[in-house]
Amino acid sequence: MNRQTFTRHDPKRRAVIDHRKKQFAEPTFQENTYPFRLNFYSVPPTADITLEQFEQWAIDRLRVLAELEACAFRNRSPDETAAHMKPILEKYLPLSANSSARGGQTEQSARLQEQRQKDHYSHFILRLAFASTEDLRRRFARVETALFRMRLASDDITERAAFVQSLNLDWEQVSDKEKKALREELAATSGAGYGARIQPEEETWCKVDWERVPDLVERRAVFLRAGKAYVPGREQQSMVVAEFHKALEKALEVSTTTACACSMQPY
Numbered sequence: 531m532n533r534q535t536f537t538r539h540d541p542k543r544r545a546v547i548d549h550r551k552k553q554f555a556e557p558t559f560q561e562n563t564y565p566f567r568l569n570f571y572s573v574p575p576t577a578d579i580t581l582e583q584f585e586q587w588a589i590d591r592l593r594v595l596a597e598l599e600a601c602a603f604r605n606r607s608p609d610e611t612a613a614h615m616k617p618i619l620e621k622y623l624p625l626s627a628n629s630s631a632r633g634g635q636t637e638q639s640a641r642l643q644e645q646r647q648k649d650h651y652s653h654f655i656l657r658l659a660f661a662s663t664e665d666l667r668r669r670f671a672r673v674e675t676a677l678f679r680m681r682l683a684s685d686d687i688t689e690r691a692a693f694v695q696s697l698n699l700d701w702e703q704v705s706d707k708e709k710k711a712l713r714e715e716l717a718a719t720s721g722a723g724y725g726a727r728i729q730p731e732e733e734t735w736c737k738v739d740w741e742r743v744p745d746l747v748e749r750r751a752v753f754l755r756a757g758k759a760y761v762p763g764r765e766q767q768s769m770v771v772a773e774f775h776k777a778l779e780k781a782l783e784v785s786t787t788t789a790c791a792c793s794m795q796p797y
Contacts, residue, residue: 561647562575562650564642564650566696567627567689567693569650570697571654571781575650575654579651583648584651584655587655591655592656594622597615598615598676599669601615602673602676608680623648623649625681626645628642628689629686630642653674660782674778675775678774682770704736716760719752719760719762734763735760735763736766737758737761738758739758740757740759742759746759746761
């Protein structure tokens with residue numbers, strides 16, 4: 531009687547990889563690149579850092595956020611807050627613009643990378659610390675949004691425009707042809723509350739659903755037509771800040787759900 535052998539797959543058998551081949555595998559965790567000074571913190575950090583960096587970066591950012599929150603409690607104006615926070619940011623959380631590293635200077639480029647890496651990692655470290663309760667999440671989102679707003683206002687105009695464009699937000703840019711067709715209406719909007727009218731050709735305009743910018747509609751800082759709000763370039767900062775706050779709140783909710791799911795797993 532002939533015995534037939536069959537090759538069967540054992541579902542309990544695990545694939546064993548030679549440990550000598552692992553050292554030649556592609557690294558899973560790689561360094562992040564930071565082309566812009568500003569950051570939406572949509573991608574978690576993946577590179578390795580030391581325990582000293584983990585602790586010190588979290589403490590430095592916490593000092594900045596605590597002082598920024600204190601300015602809000604004291605009802606300081608945006609200009610007063612920016613003046614008060616400038617030396618504190620330079621000491622604990624500096625963040626230079628790309629223009630400071632021009633000319634191919636390697637040391638300055640490395641300095642920008644270190645600053646932005648610290649800003650990136652410290653944000654996510656504190657995000658873990660403030661994600662336990664709803665009150666802490668709301669507090670963290672509020673003060674992080676205030677920090678982002680202050681940085682956005684002080685950013686270089688060219689770099690800020692490039693950063694906003696890289697976000698790929700759901701905004702429709704107004705063409706030059708449409709600017710000419712609505713020149714009078716846009717010019718009147720440009721001069722609202724500023725004393726002098728600005729020519730529409732001198733600004734970049736975008737149009738979004740008016741429900742997304744109720745604060746601008748209330749201040750009559752936009753032109754409304756067919757359910758769309760025509761937003762001038764200088765008013766787009768508030769829209770970027772709103773998008774940042776919205777994205778951060780959503781990320782905090784996801785982080786909380788993930789943390790709860792992990793805590794329920796058996797050891």
